[in-house]
Amino acid sequence: MSTFLGLPGAGAPELTVLYRGPLASCDYDCPYCPFAKRRDSPATLREDRAALERFCDWVAEQPAVSVLFTPWGEGLVRSWYRRAMVRLSLLPNVRRVAIQTNLSCRTGWLAEGDPASLALWVTYHPGQVAQDRLLTKCRELDALGVRYSVGVVGQPEHLAAAREFRAALRPEVYLWINAAEGRSYTDAEAADWTALDPLFGWSREPHPSEGRRCRTGSSVISVFGDGSVQRCHFVRAPLGNIYDGSYRAGLAERPCPLPVCDCHIGYVHLETLPLYEVFTDGVLERIPYGLDGISRPAAPAGR
Template structure:
């Protein structure tokens, strides 16, 4: 069996203070961080103790994880396990990158987001170039506010051509976007309009719950991050029995980490093996297209 796991532990703190984010500049106590560390180590052990299954893992923390050594160590260990196909993480890329050399870089992937109000473009770009020189797979994202257009355009110009720069659509702001704003975002990210939709999902088949699950720090299993009903626990010896094909119970799905698993959308044909780290299959930037 191959199972994709979206892991979100108890980390809810970040070193950036983006005004649109509920976890901006939030701090946690040493005791709270210790719980997150223990939970993550237990999760990594679970993966290593199930060699009969293949796993792909995406860490989707409510905050910045890679500034904490235990997330770096988790990626090192996971990428070295023979039953792990991929270990990816969402990050603002503010951490040091020394730990990357200890990973199996064929299995490591980063989903990096540029926040121009908290880090200089030059500093962020240097991190990206370091990753590229280390042959690490990564995508770069920006939040789709019009006020960031100059930085977004400059970043696209300076990034290597083969690095995909995506626009994270701000759904609440879409009615206020001018046609010029939307055309700009599409010129940067030709897949932008895939991300502005609220896709009908109720009753539709989804890989979530069958070959894709979400797991929290206690090991509780959910079909996805957006359906709050628990289906089991990975630390229960019967956890595999909780996996089943069921139609979605939400009316719509509008987040990339959710809708890419809706079967009727066939997003796997768009992203291929890069679906977790948000890299389109066979991406080339020179013509701003996907082939």
């Protein structure tokens, strides 16, 4: 089993950082997203670029770190995110650098990075991009040897497109399905989505989290453009700042204070769930450990 991210057999766990800068603009217009077609001002873009470059300088000085970029908007249409992905992937102290993206950007720049550490968490948005266009991008990633997962929000109107997309992808590529926010699924509906993603059961309903052990705040942190640190994106209590080192005193194992956790980038780190065993060294890019790994442990059918 991999020793990535403090799994059994590892020494001191490396620090995993979920980074989100000021960027909030996106080139897509998804009706379920509050940031659809939002435009950032030139001043905000300059602020975001400077913040990202400063963050990358900080990463370069750390002993061991992995990074997942989780921008509100689309990062890879901005040259500074592409440069950051390449730069960090080439650093010897960076185990993994990944980003959530709609992959609307060109892909040739990825050849400059190290495919052993660079990975993409891609979302397919039916109605925003032609399926053939995104499939072409995925085939380009295959040719470049870039690790990626790709997925769909589980809206009823997306089911047919998701089935077609799954059939067209290489079998080795994991297609994940996110439960649509606020939606309850009947068992029959859940079965349709589970046929595409054997792990859909983990996304189907929020996970009870209050008082339960979570890696966030100890080996996993969220960092924002000014360097401020929270344990995760959803628990607002500050832990300090990376640039003055004050965050280190705030790192400690502590139970989750929220009643439930309903986002993958949060609940994947709950110690009461076996998802580190499922994803091993693919936690950040949401890639399970081999095709056999997506059935071990089995996802719940419902709760």
